[in-house]
Amino acid sequence: MNETASLRARAEIDLAALRANVRALRERAAGAQLMAVVKSDGYGHGAVPCARAAREAGATWLGTATPHEALALRAAGLDGRIMCWLWTPGGPWREAIEAGIDVSVSALWSLREAVAGAAAAGRPARVQLKADTGLGRAGCQPADWPELVAEARAAERTGAIRITGLWSHLACADEPGHPSIAAQLSAFRHMVAYAEKEGVDPEVRHLANSPATLTLPETHFDLVRTGIAMYGISPAPELGTPAELGLRPVMTLAAAVALVKDVPAGHGVSYGHHYATADETTLGLIPVGYADGIPRHASGRGPVLVGGRVRTAAGRVAMDQFVVDLGGDRPEPGAEALLFGPGDRGEPSVEDWAVAADTIGYEIVTRIGTRVPRVYVNESAGAVHGSAGTVGRASGAPEAGAASGRAATVNGTAAGAGSEAVGHVNGAPTTAHEAARTAPTTADPTRAEARRGE
Numbered sequence: 001m002n003e004t005a006s007l008r009a010r011a012e013i014d015l016a017a018l019r020a021n022v023r024a025l026r027e028r029a030a031g032a033q034l035m036a037v038v039k040s041d042g043y044g045h046g047a048v049p050c051a052r053a054a055r056e057a058g059a060t061w062l063g064t065a066t067p068h069e070a071l072a073l074r075a076a077g078l079d080g081r082i083m084c085w086l087w088t089p090g091g092p093w094r095e096a097i098e099a100g101i102d103v104s105v106s107a108l109w110s111l112r113e114a115v116a117g118a119a120a121a122g123r124p125a126r127v128q129l130k131a132d133t134g135l136g137r138a139g140c141q142p143a144d145w146p147e148l149v150a151e152a153r154a155a156e157r158t159g160a161i162r163i164t165g166l167w168s169h170l171a172c173a174d175e176p177g178h179p180s181i182a183a184q185l186s187a188f189r190h191m192v193a194y195a196e197k198e199g200v201d202p203e204v205r206h207l208a209n210s211p212a213t214l215t216l217p218e219t220h221f222d223l224v225r226t227g228i229a230m231y232g233i234s235p236a237p238e239l240g241t242p243a244e245l246g247l248r249p250v251m252t253l254a255a256a257v258a259l260v261k262d263v264p265a266g267h268g269v270s271y272g273h274h275y276a277t278a279d280e281t282t283l284g285l286i287p288v289g290y291a292d293g294i295p296r297h298a299s300g301r302g303p304v305l306v307g308g309r310v311r312t313a314a315g316r317v318a319m320d321q322f323v324v325d326l327g328g329d330r331p332e333p334g335a336e337a338l339l340f341g342p343g344d345r346g347e348p349s350v351e352d353w354a355v356a357a358d359t360i361g362y363e364i365v366t367r368i369g370t371r372v373p374r375v376y377v378n379e380s381a382g383a384v385h386g387s388a389g390t391v392g393r394a395s396g397a398p399e400a401g402a403a404s405g406r407a408a409t410v411n412g413t414a415a416g417a418g419s420e421a422v423g424h425v426n427g428a429p430t431t432a433h434e435a436a437r438t439a440p441t442t443a444d445p446t447r448a449e450a451r452r453g454e
C-alpha cells in the first residue's frame with residue numbers, strides 16, 4: 001500500500017488540470033490578463049501550490065480577499081502582481097504596501113489608511129479604486145465616486161499612492177440575460193470614464209469573475225478574475241458542466257472504507273434513525289463527516305462511489321463519518337470511496353454534492369477541512385515549495401492528469417516513495433519523520449491565518 005492510499009481521507013489536487021483550466025480561460029479572454037483568485041486557501045485546494053501552478057500557466061495576477069492571504073503568498077516566494085480587496089480598519093496597510101501588494105479602496109477611510117500606510121512604508125501604495133456598480137456589497141457608490149476619485153488623485157499627485165486599477169464586481173454573471181448585467185456594465189463604463197477624465201491612468205480595469213469570463217466577453221476589459229472555473233467547477237448548472245465549459249475538476253475527494261458489516265432488515269442507521277434498512281444488507285462506514293466539510297445538509301442524499309457503484313449517504317452525516325447501504329456488496333475495509341472528482345471512474349461531481357446539499361460548488365470545495373490532507377499531483381518539474389523548503393516533483397504525466405504513477409506531495413510536502421505512511425490527525429503529522437518534514441510548511445496561508453488567531 002502506498003502512503004497516500006493509507007490515508008483515512010485525502011483531497012487529491014491535480015495541478016495539471018488547474019494549469020489546463022487557466023490556459024482554457026486565457027483563451028476565452030484573449031486580450032485580457034488573468035488573475036488567479038486563490039482566496040480562502042485557493043477555494044480549499046491550497047493557495048500556494050495553486051498560485052504557483054496558475055502562474056506557470058500564464059496568470060499574471062493573483063487575487064485574495066484578505067491582506068493576510070496576500071502576504072502569505074509573498075512570504076511563500078510568489079512575486080509579481082498580487083491584489084487583495086477585503087480590508088478592515090487597522091490594516092495591515094504598511095506590510096502590504098512594503099510587499100508591493102495592490103490594495104483595494106472603496107471609501108475615504110481606507111484611502112486615508114492606505115496613504116498613511118504608504119508614509120510608514122516609505123514607498124507609494126498601489127491602490128485600486130473599487131466601484132459599486134450595483135452589487136451592493138463592497139465598492140464606492142456612484143454618488144460618492146467623485147469625492148473618492150478627487151482625494152485619490154490628490155494623493156497620487158503627492159506621490160503617496162499610484163492608482164493602478166479601477167474595478168468592480170458583478171452580482172448576477174451566473175444568470176445569463178439578467179438585466180443587472182447590462183446595468184452594471186454601463187455603470188462601470190461611466191465610473192471608469194469619469195475617473196479617467198479626472199486624470200486617473202490605471203494599469204488595469206476589471207469586472208469579470210468566472211461566469212463572466214466564460215459567457216460575457218464584453219466584461220473582460222484588461223483583466224479577468226477567475227476563481228471557481230480555474231478549479232474546474234462550473235459556476236452554475238445553467239452554464240453547463242465543467243466538461244461542456246472546457247474545464248477539468250482539480251479536486252478529487254477520497255476516503256478509505258473503514259468498516260463493512262452485515263445487518264438485518266429494519267436496522268436503523270446513524271443518529272436519529274432517519275434511515276432503516278429495507279432488507280438484510282451490508283453497511284459501509286465512510287470515515288469523513290461534517291468536521292471534514294461533508295455537508296450535514298446532504299444527509300440521506302450525498303453520493304459516493306464505492307465498489308464500482310454510486311451509493312447514497314444513508315441517514316445522517318455525523319461529525320466524523322457517515323454510512324452507505326452497500327446492498328449486500330462487501331468491499332474490503334480500506335477500499336476507496338470516491339465522494340467527488342473529475343468523473344473518470346464514474347464518481348460523482350462537486351456539482352452533484354452541491355445539489356445534494358442545496359448549495360453551490362464553491363461551498364462544497366471551500367469547506368473541505370484542514371483534517372483532510374491535500375495531496376498534490378502533477379506538480380511541474382522543479383517547482384520549489386518556497387519557504388517550506390520542499391521540492392515538488394515532476395511526474396512526467398500528461399497535462400490532462402493521469403490516474404496513476406504521479407509523484408505527490410502532501411499539504412505541500414513531498415511524499416517520497418518508501419517513506420512511512422503519511423497521515424495527519426488534527427492537522428498534526430502522525431510520525432516523527434513526517435513531523436520533521438512538515439514542520440516548516442508555514443507558507444500555507446490558512447495555517448498562517450490560524451496562527452494569527454483570525
Ligand SMILES: Cc1ncc(COP(=O)(O)O)c(C=O)c1O
Nearest residue numbers: 037169209210211225226227228
Ligand atoms: C471580488 C471577487 N472577484 C472575483 C472572484 C472570483 O469569482 P469566481 O470564483 O466566480 O470566479 C470573487 C469570488 O467570489 C470575488 O469576490
